[in-house]
Amino acid sequence: MRLVIDGLTSIRSGRPVFSGLGLRVEQGEALTILGPNGAGKSSLLRIIAGLLPPSSGTVSLEGVEADTPIAEEAHYLGHRDALKPALSPLETLIFWQAMLGRTLIAPMEALERVGLARAAHLPSAYLSAGQRRRLALARLLVVHRPLWLLDEPTAALDVASEAMFTALVVEHLASGGMAMVATHGPLAFPSRSLTLGAKP
DSSP states (O other): OEEEEEEEEEEETTEEEEEEEEEEEETTOEEEEEOOTTSSHHHHHHHHTTSSOOSEEEEEEETSOTTOOGGGGEEEEOSSOOOOTTSOHHHHHHHHHHHHOOBOSOHHHHHHHTTOGGGTTSOGGGSOHHHHHHHHHHHHHHBOOSEEEEESTTTTOOHHHHHHHHHHHHHHHHTTOEEEEEOSSOOSSOOEEEEOOOOO
């Protein structure tokens, strides 16, 4: 499986964010996307996830059936954790697993992996920012998707949680997955890097 991007251009409010972007991400590979605020890191991930249309260019995933949308093969983790405050962490993961299918591991096991087993039945409204981020990461574990699109995934995480995140990504890559990670800082797993420059 391979993610292929050719001639990708994004124009927002009449301003070019990036243009003519071409890259490949191979099975088992991570790509770190670097750059200052406004350089287009989030826009790139949202275009790949199908949440924003590109101004021009193409994004394709080789190795899947031709009519399969990339969104069906990708997990997108954005700045917001996409949690309903009234649902518990366990209910949240059960919902995502039922909606997306392709079960990977059980919701309770995923909560144990991210250190939230003791908060499994607590309304998500009571979780700290770091706990909410760990719950968002747990969504990556309950449903199989080969491509992870992660926008500042370590935001609000403490040192131990960052180590947990690194272990999850390394395991995902070892199983043949791919990851694209937008970040401002260094990450603790091997990756290629793409630096986007802010446009005037």
